Amino acid sequence: xxxxxxxxxxxxxxxxxxxxxxxxxxxxxxxxxxxxxxxxxxxxxxxxxxxxxxxxxxxxxxxxxxxxxxxxxxxxxxxxxxxxxxxxxxxxxxxxxxxxxxxxxxxxxxxxxxxxxxxxxxxxxxxxxxxxxxxxxxxxxxxxxxxxxxxxxxxxxxxxxxxxxxxxxxxxxxxxxxxxxxxxxxxxxxxxxxxxxxxxxxxxxxxxxxxxxxxxxxxxxxxxxxxxxxxxxxxxxxxxxxxxxxxxxxxxxxxxxxxxxxxxxxxxxxxxxxxxxxxxxxxxxx
Amino acid sequence: xxxxxxxxxxxxxxxxxxxxxxxxxxxxxxxxxxxxxxxxxxxxxxxxxxxxxxxxxxxxxxxxxxxxxxxxxxxxxxxxxxxxxxxxxxxxxxxxxxxxxxxxxxxxxxxxxxxxxxxxxxxxxxxxxxxxxxxxxxxxxxxxxxxxxxxxxxxxxxxxxxxxxxxxxxxxxxxxxxxxxxxxxxxxxxxxxxxxxxxxxxxxxxxxxxxxxxxxxxxxxxxxxxxxxxxxx
Ligand SMILES: Nc1ncnc2c1ncn2[C@@H]1O[C@H](COP(=O)(O)OP(=O)(O)OP(=O)(O)O)[C@@H](O)[C@H]1O
Ligand SMILES: [Mg+2]
Numbered sequence: 011x012x013x014x015x016x017x018x019x020x021x022x023x024x025x026x027x028x029x030x031x032x033x034x035x036x037x038x039x040x041x042x043x044x045x046x047x048x049x050x051x052x053x054x055x056x057x058x059x060x061x062x063x064x065x066x067x068x069x070x071x072x073x074x075x076x077x078x079x080x081x082x083x084x085x086x087x088x089x090x091x092x093x094x095x096x097x098x099x100x101x102x103x104x105x106x107x108x109x110x111x112x113x114x115x116x117x118x119x120x121x122x123x124x125x126x127x128x129x130x131x132x133x134x135x136x137x138x139x140x141x142x143x144x145x146x147x148x149x150x151x152x153x154x155x156x157x158x159x160x161x162x163x164x165x166x167x168x169x170x171x172x173x174x175x176x177x178x179x180x181x182x183x184x185x186x187x188x189x190x191x192x193x194x195x196x197x198x199x200x201x202x203x204x205x206x207x208x209x210x211x212x213x214x215x216x217x218x219x220x221x222x223x224x225x226x227x228x229x230x231x232x233x234x235x236x237x238x239x240x241x242x243x244x245x246x247x248x249x250x251x252x253x254x255x256x257x258x259x260x261x262x263x264x265x266x267x268x269x270x271x272x273x274x275x276x277x278x279x280x281x282x283x284x285x286x287x288x289x290x291x292x293x294x295x296x
Numbered sequence: 297x298x299x300x301x302x303x304x305x306x307x308x309x310x311x312x313x314x315x316x317x318x319x320x321x322x323x324x325x326x327x328x329x330x331x332x333x334x335x336x337x338x339x340x341x342x343x344x345x346x347x348x349x350x351x352x353x354x355x356x357x358x359x360x361x362x363x364x365x366x367x368x369x370x371x372x373x374x375x376x377x378x379x380x381x382x383x384x385x386x387x388x389x390x391x392x393x394x395x396x397x398x399x400x401x402x403x404x405x406x407x408x409x410x411x412x413x414x415x416x417x418x419x420x421x422x423x424x425x426x427x428x429x430x431x432x433x434x435x436x437x438x439x440x441x442x443x444x445x446x447x448x449x450x451x452x453x454x455x456x457x458x459x460x461x462x463x464x465x466x467x468x469x470x471x472x473x474x475x476x477x478x479x480x481x482x483x484x485x486x487x488x489x490x491x492x493x494x495x496x497x498x499x500x501x502x503x504x505x506x507x508x509x510x511x512x513x514x515x516x517x518x519x520x521x522x523x524x525x526x527x528x529x
Contacts, residue, residue, distance in 0.1 A: 169398055172387070176395045179384040185366030186344050186376050187396040188446060192365075243386075 022255030023154035027209025031202020037242030047229030048112030053207020082203025303352035314505035330502035373449030
């Protein structure tokens with residue numbers, strides 16, 4: 011029981027990291043940013059690469075986060091920004107294309123194989139009678155908790171956070187009140203992308219594996235989270251991440267023989283959408 | 297202070313504003329009246345930068361702002377109460393105001409907040425309430441307050457009285473009169489022609505995207521013909 015809950019928390023944390031960026035982007039631009047998953051994979055792959063060439067973990071992670079953030083911003087400035095007035099399909103198609111391209115590029119650069127993330131984490135393993143949590147799992151929980159708190163403070167207390175929320179409420183109007191919307195959106199991509207990369211790194215560490223297509227499944231899951239969370243609500247996305255992870259973990263534990271876990275995640279979403287189409291914390295949206 | 301020259305706004309093939317020109321001096325109140333779909337909102341939104349003009353020129357404080365981004369116009373002192381109020385729904389009353397007051401210094405922002413809370417005591421009682429839970433009238437008040445807390449020099453108001461009960465309409469126009477006494481320059485779109493004419497220095501009547509008539513309220517009111525044909529009063 012306890013073990014299942016802790017497993018679910020670790021899993022849920024990985025969803026949080028990737029879902030935050032998706033939710034920010036969806037909330038503001040109403041774009042389904044599929045390529046976000048490409049950044050998640052990039053963060054992990056690049057950090058592993060840097061570690062392999064001998065950089066200490068902290069440097070590798072920092073550098074990878076910075077580059078991932080920039081990559082996210084380039085996707086906005088170089089691509090989405092130019093098609094924002096073309097409805098939702100054009101950016102979506104663009105995003106799918108970018109994601110496919112990114113995965114292929116990673117394959118070219120780093121090969122198609124799974125690679126271990128071999129580093130030493132200076133944290134204890136948690137081991138008791140009925141619970142095992144590796145140091146890497148512990149790291150995931152701690153980092154995610156810190157991220158959630160910082161994100162909350164950022165959104166509720168800072169000028170940037172309030173600007174982002176205003177943009178998310180009414181992008182067209184936010185500019186009329188002095189908000190540089192283009193810059194705010196760029197920041198949303200910087201923040202969201204670095205968090206996705208951090209998520210990729212943490213999952214890479216936890217599973218001790220990274221590979222070019224590691225973003226695919228988590229990204230689909232994160233979309234479930236964005237939907238469950240109510241399309242654009244960060245708080246909703248965080249809560250939905252953990253709910254989805256709990257449901258998944260327990261259903262797999264008791265009925266895992268019936269369906270694979272990802273099918274269960276999507277069935278959950280489909281059922282929820284049928285009965286509560288605005289998501290768990292849905293705002294009414296235009 | 298504001299000059300609009302041959303402004304055209306198009307949505308695809310629809311021409312919503314078709315060669316509108318007018319000017320507005322400091323401290324003046326210009327009311328644009330006209331039937332539904334006449335192009336009032338499109339004109340005001342073009343001045344704020346919320347829609348792109350197809351052609352024409354907009355000059356504010358001697359600067360050509362025709363293609364300037366909205367946030368830069370806001371910094372220059374243009375502010376809008378949009379049609380339908382549109383407060384930032386998932387933010388509280390005070391957060392709505394904070395967002396709009398971000399670009400002025402802290403002391404000034406504090407003074408302005410106190411001022412708008414004095415104008416709208418009902419908002420002062422609801423500082424922590426989410427904007428989406430406000431009543432229609434309160435949303436409208438919040439929209440006005442939000443437009444006032446920034447570095448406003450020109451206040452654009454789009455149908456502030458729409459959908460409000462008569463007592464609130466009167467209240468809104470009292471506020472407008474008060475802002476006028478404080479020498480704020482204002483540009484109003486109104487369907488409530490009678491009220492608009494009472495406060496305005498100048499009136500433009502729009503029809504099908506063009507200004508068909510303009511003048512001082514008194515001159516328009518003096519002609520029975522104009523009253524019947526254009527003003528519907
Ligand atoms: N986003 C849009 N897309 C297409 N057509 C539009 C759009 N906005 C306005 N229009 C059209 O432009 C014309 C002018 O609209 P506008 O909203 O400026 O009129 P208005 O004078 O403000 O009307 P009302 O009094 O009803 O608010 C209308 O025919 C309207 O249908
Ligand atoms: Mg209108």
